[in-house]
Amino acid sequence: MLDLRAPTLPHELGEYLARADYKRDFRERRVALRNSASWKLERLQHFEEIGDASRDALRRGDWQGALRLFDARRDALVASAADDARRGSAFNRLRIVEEPLTPYVQWELHWLRLSAECGHHVRVLPASAVAASETExxxxxxxxxxxxVLYRVVYTESGTPDGAMRFTDPETVGRWAAFISDAYATADDVRRYFTRVVEPLPPPQAA
Known part of the structure; x- marks a missing residue:
């Protein structure tokens, strides 16, 4: 387990952004980044992606089609990783996993492995490693x-994106950035995790 506990995230310090506003705000801020690290923490084990052809293929049970659609985006992944490097703005992604993997996470880990192969920064951490931070x-x-700026992404009960809470208080943002950075430092490279855990698995059920 990690020695540190996750900081608090006081709801009253945040500002709710509807989905379209969140996407616009996120896109504008990310494009403007220079010489600074960013962090993404993913914890839920199931999402309902909107407008993702590969996710739609998974729902239909077309596993090979889902993987082909991932691979078709390889050039775009390489280009985006190169752009991050030019701007000195690494985007570090930490995926918390529970085993046995849900169909969604198994599918997503194929995407994250491909992302890492194309130059993106992705690591995987078992849920047991953050248990001390999840007592409540x-x-x-x-x-x-x-x-x-910190965005707490909001989802419906079914896992559909529903906007985000935006936090700009420097102390709050700094504490969470430090927590995720420390967790990331203990995590496994997604490619190693994929080879060990994901590669031997049969195709997941439609989900």
């Missing part, structure tokens, strides 16, 4: 851009 509930879904 699961860790939130967070993205931190450049140490200046």
């Amino acid at each position: 509930g699961m860790l939130p879904e967070l993205t931190i851009l450049g140490g200046r």
